[in-house]
Amino acid sequence: MLPASLLSIGDEAFSGCENLGYVVIGDGVKTIGQQAFYNCNHMLELSLGWDLETVGDKAFQGCIMLSQIIKLPDNVKSVGTYSFADCTLLKGIHIGKSLETIGLVAFSNCRDLLTVTVDEENPNFTAVDNILYTKDMTSVELCPTARADAYEMPASVTGVAPGAFFMCGSVPSVTLSDNVTEIGDWAFAMCETLPELKLPASLVRLGDHAFDMCTSVKSVSIGDKLEYVGKYAFNGLALVENFDIPSTVSHIGASAFAGCIAMKSLAIPEGVTAVEDATFQNCTALQSITIPESVTSIGDFAFQFCMKLPEINLPDAVTTIGQSALYACVGLKELTLPSELTYIGPWGIAGCPELKKITCGDKLQMVDYHAFDYLSSLTEINLPNSLVIISKNAFEGCSKLTEINLGTSLETIDEGAFINCSGLKSLHFHDxxxxxxxxxxxxxxxxxxxxxxxxxxxxxxxDNAFVATVYNKAQLAVPAESLDAYKEAESWKKFVNITAQSSAIGEIGADIDDSDAAPVYYNMNGIRVDNPAPGLYIVKRGTKVNKEYVTRP
Structure with missing residues (x-):
């Protein structure tokens, strides 16, 4: 028993105290802090004092031996997030007169929780058939985890609170009210026995994780007023083959359909502006996807492992393709990239062994690392003149690529960019x-x-961009006026066969007077020098390039 003079119990005060068996909170205590008795897994009985007002987040989480009905005293106003979560033997909860707020999934994974009662004088909550509602019966707040009966929602209900049915794995069916407009975050997540979802025509907003991992659901019907689908809303619904998304939907969150391994087709409504991260990740049976012209970005992992997708039409308005967005879409054979595309993320289109042809738009600026990694069938890709950077290992293992146009604006070819592109026969680097x-x-x-x-x-x-075979046998053609510079520059000088080509810069310079242009100095390795010391340099004035000896700084 704690001292009568004690007014509060601090955060983590008794966290992990495995020897606590019987805990009596004195009447003077008003606050129990976060994780105060977290994982006191031998606590057998708990008595809360009458002056208690606040139970903090995770205060009693993991007290797995508590097997009583918890009675919240009449002065308790708030119970925090996860406050009694994982108290697997807890039998019931009685709510006193003053409770105002219950934190998200406060009683989640209380597998034996069956009874919920509320003091009649409480102005905020009421309980009917052990289901907790707001006093006006417009929102369902909590279904006890151990409930094994079907549930039919009263017509007065317009909302389902976050986590209300979380982990209610024994409820065989739920009939939603025809007046429900919002289903909160985690509302029905991990309700593993629900066979179907009939979402009412009145529904406008479906929260994050709303039906996450409802693994027995075989069919989903959606009303025609839905506007918002939260992240992970239908994640892991592995038995559903079809989702008919109404045209009213303007937002589909990240991972909303991830792991829907039976889904064969889906049309994203016009008005949705992004395919967010992992939206269709691991939809391994997906064969058809319609993406509207309103979409401007494809998120990380958006279609990763959509292995049966034979084609994908990306809208021209898309500007970015995120990390691993199309990774391991092994059914793709050709791909046309959007005309407005400027960026392809790491592994963005990697691991597609049947992909033979990629058509790029003319605004692509950066290909990030491993973007086209191991496209082992790729024979054709037209990199545009807008491209500035090819990052590390971008084309690694593209072994059937025999030629590639590197574009006139390309400034950087990063480490390992074309490693093991064993079919490449020629290269043309622009100025x-x-x-x-x-x-x-x-x-x-x-x-x-x-x-x-x-x-x-x-x-x-x-000094090792090329292999020895290339240095010894390949012909290197360079501007005539830079021939000596290449022969003296590190790595370039390793080429045995260096010849001069006609210089476009020299031809232009013949007709233009560049004598007044400010000089730009480079050392013989091609590195710019802002304050040259006396010595031999490559000097560029406007369009003309010469070797000059600088005699003084």
Whole structure:
């Protein structure tokens, strides 16, 4: 028994005290802090004092031996999130006169919880047939986890509170009121015995995780007023083959249909602006998806492991494709990327072994790391002139790619970008290129011709962008005025066969007077030098490039 003089019990005060068996909270205590008795897993009996007003989050979570009916004293106003969660033997809960708020899933996983009663003088709550409602009977607040009877919702109910039926795994069926407009977060999550979902025509908002992991559901019907589908709303409904989403829906949250492994087709309504993260992840039977023109982004993992999807038409308005968005869509054979697309995320279109052709729009700027990783059948891709960066390992293992247009604006080819692209035969670097990462073309032994238009040799990291076979046998063609610079630049000088090509810059310079242009200095390795010391440099004035000896700073 705690001292009578005690006014509050602090956060984690007795957390994990396994030897506590009988706990009597004195009448003077007004507050029990967060996790105060968390995981006191040998607590057998609990008595709460009459002056108690607040029970904190997780205060008694995990007290697995409590097997009584908890009586909340009349002064208790709030019970926190997870406050009695995982008290698996708890039999019931009695709510006193003053309770105003109950935290999310306060009694979740109380597997033996069967009775819920409320003091008649409580102005906020009432209980009917051991179901907790708001006093006016407009919202269902709590169904005891051990309930094994079917439930028919009163017509007065317009909302289902967050977590109201969470983990009610024995309820065989639920009939929703025709007046329900909102189903809260986690409301029916893990109700594992529900056979079907009939969502009323009145429903407007479906909260996050609303029916998450309701694994026995075989069919879902949705009314024509629904506007909002929260994240994970239908996650893991593995037996449902069809979802008919009404045209009124304007938002579909992340992972909303993830793990719906029987779903074969779905049409996203016009007005939805994003396919959010993991929305259709692991929809392994999905064969048809309709994406409206209103969509502007495809989130991370959006269609990951949609292995039976033979094609996907991405709207032209899409500007970004996120990480692993189309990863392991092994049924794809051709893909046309949106005209407005500027960015493809890491592993964005990787692991699609049957994909042979990719058509890019003309605004793509960045291909992130491993974006096209191991597209082992890819033979054709048209990288646009807008492309600036090819990141690490972007095309790793694209072994059937024999040629690729790298685009005139490309500045960076990062480490391992084309590693093991063993079919590549030729490369053409344009004059915007300034950097090639280490092992960028490792394993590309078939390369026989390399052309570089860059007047200043691009920097090559770690001196090993190409394999020895390429350095020894491939022909390197460079601007005539930069021939000596390439022969002296690190890594480039390892090419045995370096020849001059006609210089577009030199031709332009013949007709333009660049004598007044400010000089830009580069050392013989192609690295820009802002304050050159005396010595030999590559000097660029406007469109003209020459080697000059600087005699003084």
């Amino acid at each position: 915007a290129l300034t950097f090639i990462g280490a092992e960028a073309f490792k394993g590309c032994r078939a390369i026989t011709a390399v052309t570089s238009d860059a007047a200043v040799p691009p920097v090559i990291d770690n």
